[in-house]
Amino acid sequence: MPILVTGGCGYIGSHVVRQLSEAGLEVIVYDNLSTGSAEALVNGERLIVGELSDTEMLEQVFRAHSPKTVLHFAAAIVAPESVSDPLKYYGNNTCNTMNLLRTCVKFGVERFIFSSTAAVYGLPEEGVASEESPTVPINPMGPPNS
Numbered sequence: 001m002p003i004l005v006t007g008g009c010g011y012i013g014s015h016v017v018r019q020l021s022e023a024g025l026e027v028i029v030y031d032n033l034s035t036g037s038a039e040a041l042v043n044g045e046r047l048i049v050g051e052l053s054d055t056e057m058l059e060q061v062f063r064a065h066s067p068k069t070v071l072h073f074a075a076a077i078v079a080p081e082s083v084s085d086p087l088k089y090y091g092n093n094t095c096n097t098m099n100l101l102r103t104c105v106k107f108g109v110e111r112f113i114f115s116s117t118a119a120v121y122g123l124p125e126e127g128v129a130s131e132e133s134p135t136v137p138i139n140p141m142g143p144p145n146s
């Protein structure tokens with residue numbers, strides 16, 4: 001059964017995809033190539049070019065490939081842009097993640113890994129954040145409960 005990696009053509013996702021492939025696991029990448037590149041898939045992993053908000057297409061992918069593990073890296077990540085265009089970030093990061101989660105629940109996904117962001121910690125008083133640091137975001141990229 002393949003592992004589905006959203007945003008697998010991006011910076012973080014493509015490195016994870018490479019590690020999964022090199023560990024002998026089958027990977028399917030779902031990416032709209034808005035910031036990522038198909039050339040980042042260096043081991044010939046299968047790429048489905050699709051939009052996270054496209055529920056119908058997502059469902060087709062789950063129906064066809066039955067992934068039980070999903071790694072979610074598809075997001076918009078430019079902090080200043082999240083301030084100038086918060087609706088884009090709410091749509092792509094919050095609404096699209098909810099859409100993906102609903103689809104995962106519908107198709108019985110057992111493991112879901114979400115790549116969050118250090119932006120949830122804002123500017124920690126101690127200078128360095130740990131996973132126990134309070135979440136005090138200073139821009140819409142790091143909403144408090146992500």
Ligand SMILES: NC(=O)c1ccc[n+]([C@@H]2O[C@H](COP(=O)([O-])OP(=O)(O)OC[C@H]3O[C@@H](n4cnc5c(N)ncnc54)[C@H](O)[C@@H]3O)[C@@H](O)[C@H]2O)c1
Nearest residue numbers: 007009010011012031032033034035036052074075115117
């Ligand atoms: N870059 C970092 O240092 C870093 C560190 C920790 C966590 N993260 C998190 O990892 C995730 C990925 O970050 P990144 O740096 O790899 O970003 P990136 O822009 O390089 O990758 C994002 C990928 O998602 C795709 N994508 C975006 N919106 C999509 C949509 N609606 N439908 C389908 N595909 C879509 C893009 O085409 C791209 O390939 C983000 O959630 C980010 O917050 C990044």
